[in-house]
Amino acid sequence: MTIPSVVLTGGPYERGLRHGRARAGALHDFLDDGLARLDRILPRPVDRDELEPLLDRYAAAITEALPELAEEIRGLADGAGLRHRDAVLLQVRRELLGYSKVPAMGDCTTYAMAGPAPVLAQTVDLNGDLDDQITVLNTGRSLLLSFGGLLGYLGLNSGGLAVGLNLVLGGQWGPGVPPYLAIRHVLDTCDNVGDAGKQLAALPLASSRCFMLCDREQAGYAEVLGDRVRFRAMAQPVHTNHYLDPEFVAHDELNVFARNSSLRRLEACRAALAALPAGAGAEEHLDLLARAPITVAGDGDIRRERTVAAVVALPERGELHVRPGNPARSSTEVFTLR
Structure with missing residues (x-):
């Protein structure tokens, strides 16, 4: 495989916009695949109604601590044509998975x-x-x-x-x-x-x-x-x-x-x-x-x-x-x- 490479220039929003535009198709496909494959990994599908307020809390925490990256997330959403919450989900996907309940053999060396x-x-x-x-x-x-x-x-x-x-x-x-x-x-x-x-x-x-x-x-x-x-x-x-x-x-x-x-x-x-x-x-x-x-x-x-x-x-x-x-x-x- 050839790894895609994206050059991000400009201010925070512009960087996100470039990233989103370059990867729009792949990101839509990923989110459409069982909500970034969360539904395929977790014991039961994600409850969308419970998820949205949780994503808002993550977004607020990111905005307070790292406002420039929060703005880049907004650019990513607009560039890819995603909802802002979906762009936030991509950043916190591992947190949504939580502690693994499946016996694992690896996780980085x-x-x-x-x-x-x-x-x-x-x-x-x-x-x-x-x-x-x-x-x-x-x-x-x-x-x-x-x-x-x-x-x-x-x-x-x-x-x-x-x-x-x-x-x-x-x-x-x-x-x-x-x-x-x-x-x-x-x-x-x-x-x-x-x-x-x-x-x-x-x-x-x-x-x-x-x-x-x-x-x-x-x-x-x-x-x-x-x-x-x-x-x-x-x-x-x-x-x-x-x-x-x-x-x-x-x-x-x-x-x-x-x-x-x-x-x-x-x-x-x-x-x-x-x-x-x-x-x-x-x-x-x-x-x-x-x-x-x-x-x-x-x-x-x-x-x-x-x-x-x-x-x-x-x-x-x-x-x-x-x-x-x-x-x-x-x-x-x-x-x-x-």
Whole structure:
């Protein structure tokens, strides 16, 4: 497959308008497919009457915390010919899914390295068969991987910062800033790990995540549980889907099947990194991510997470290297911020 790329220029509304116009057909098809496939994943179809006031609460929280991105969401809706609530739904779709009740085998493996040539690498494991929703967004300031109308997911910026993420489950989820929009905001406003960590801690996040961060000087991860954020700096951090902070471990809600997978992937990734030669290039990192159990193959069940992409971000070079779908079977596409 060839990944669509959209250049977003102008003010917030204009960026959204360009995004919506470029992806209008795909977004309508996605929403028409069981409400962005939510009905195909959840135990029962979404109650549309209950959903609309909830989406309004999310929209209000986003507007209060991140008014420019709220305006971009309005542009996205107008450009694609969607209702505003539908554009908001695309931003908070993961929050609407909530905690997974289906035993899972994967949900992202992420690592980073600081230094003169920093690297952030990760698999993207999602349910919903979202390979067909991958898009790369280029704002001139930030280069982002996106799915199905999201304004952000993971990426890098011209300041030399890269941000990735893992799902972790804990605390209460509800109306607030979705972590994907938080990453977009951080990449739009911060040039280093320290400032990014402060911005993440200041936002009213809607759900728990672990954010992987790196620049030339520092790498580390920030785990989020409710309104608490714990940042740990490391030369070569690795994270999967269970909490590592001792204070957060007792609050981990990951089911036992997913936890076993998370532990296996963490150990496998650490071992593979230890054997990786110094100065390895993007293809060597992608080959590492493509190995089992780090890459999680699908079993045909749309409800289960599987690897839908592998990504290597090189922030000093402004490059995003992406293998869509199963990275053991796909070719690399390279996107450049310049």
